[in-house]
Amino acid sequence: MFLAFNTYPLLKALDISVRDWSVLPDVASPFVGLKHYGEALADPVFATALRNTALYAIVTVPGQMALGLLVALGLNQISRLRTLLRTLYYLPVVTSWVVVSLIFKFIFAGDAGLANVVLRDRLGVIPDYVSWLTEPVTALFVVMLLGTWKGIGWTMVIFLAGLQGIPRELLEAGAIDGAGRWARFRHITLPLLRPATLFVLVMLLIGAFNVFISVYLLTGGKPLHQTEVLLTYMYQQAFDFLEFSYGAAISYVLAAIVFALSLVQLRVLRRPALS
Numbered sequence: 001m002f003l004a005f006n007t008y009p010l011l012k013a014l015d016i017s018v019r020d021w022s023v024l025p026d027v028a029s030p031f032v033g034l035k036h037y038g039e040a041l042a043d044p045v046f047a048t049a050l051r052n053t054a055l056y057a058i059v060t061v062p063g064q065m066a067l068g069l070l071v072a073l074g075l076n077q078i079s080r081l082r083t084l085l086r087t088l089y090y091l092p093v094v095t096s097w098v099v100v101s102l103i104f105k106f107i108f109a110g111d112a113g114l115a116n117v118v119l120r121d122r123l124g125v126i127p128d129y130v131s132w133l134t135e136p137v138t139a140l141f142v143v144m145l146l147g148t149w150k151g152i153g154w155t156m157v158i159f160l161a162g163l164q165g166i167p168r169e170l171l172e173a174g175a176i177d178g179a180g181r182w183a184r185f186r187h188i189t190l191p192l193l194r195p196a197t198l199f200v201l202v203m204l205l206i207g208a209f210n211v212f213i214s215v216y217l218l219t220g221g222k223p224l225h226q227t228e229v230l231l232t233y234m235y236q237q238a239f240d241f242l243e244f245s246y247g248a249a250i251s252y253v254l255a256a257i258v259f260a261l262s263l264v265q266l267r268v269l270r271r272p273a274l275s
Helices: 002-017 035-042 044-076 082-094 097-107 114-122 136-164 168-176 181-192 194-209 213-218 230-240 244-269
Strands: none
Touching: 002 244, 035 244, 044 082, 044 136, 044 194, 044 230, 044 244, 082 136, 097 114, 097 136, 097 213, 136 194, 136 213, 168 181, 181 194, 194 244, 213 230, 230 244
């Protein structure tokens, strides 16, 4: 099963990326080497998609980690209603990307969108209605807001498990030695959370670079590819224009970027928790 549905497609995609591949079985697919990879590096739309993907990761990954840790710290301090609150915070994680994307599309629609009605008509904090999903800056903001909001619950669960694994004796010893709450958090809690932090960082980065459904449903890469990300551009090239070789090359460039970033994170953060 693993070879059939994982390994073979990966190897087949690599083979397609180095050929002028034709979907027709009787048409030759000549070997062209790294031609499509060179096209990707020279493609301005690919550069825009890569920039938007990197920007999405830079904003959403720290946002999810900071807010998830904050929620976990709060839940770790209480005993009553912890299970209920943890479930409520985790609900967005198990909700379908399609569903939440369509809800955000309704909220940030044009004049009739809930965001415009609340911000302009009720609160008066904006002078006029904002076309959230048609302007590149605001559209990317909505996509990043959705990505951050949806991932807080997952990050919270991982950090909460890490916090509950920290021996109370260490925190109590720090308090006896005169360390304040911030000092105990900085010198005891954070170092002991390093394994959880490393896991969360690597997984969130991989997820951020694979953002697709929210962008595809909210903007579709419009206007003029200004909100394009790598996976939406790859999907467009492969399944809209039938440029399967170019799409496969884009997918392998993305895989190389994620692998390199994950390797750097592992090398930098894999150190002893406490000295």
